[in-house]
Amino acid sequence: MSAGAPPSTAQIEPGGFRFEAEAGRTLLQSAESAGIELPSSCRNGTCRSCICRLLDGEVRYRIEWPGLSREEKAEGWILPCVAEPVGDVRLDVPLAFSHF
Ligand code: FES
Helix, strand or coil, rough: CCCCCCCCEEECCCCCCEECCCCCCCHHHHHHCCCCEEECCCCCCCCCCCCCCEECCEEEEEEEECEEEEEHCCCCEEECCCCCHHHHCEEEEEEEECCC
């Protein structure tokens, strides 16, 4: 994590929920801090419960082999439990909901 880096904005579609996504935190962690629930289970990139489409932006992974095939990655599928944003991102997570 680069200290002092400004947080990115993450937007969840189709709900339109927005939250600050800090570099160095996973998208799942940042969403939870903002009161937004995304589907998840293992939280370590294995079970694929959290799989969703990245509509815009870029992510990097904290683990070397997230449970995604090369084809899935190419099609824009990501695992937000182990993905950190690189700049602003927009995700398609129909089952997401906000506590607020
Ligand atoms: S919660 Fe299991 S892969 Fe993301």
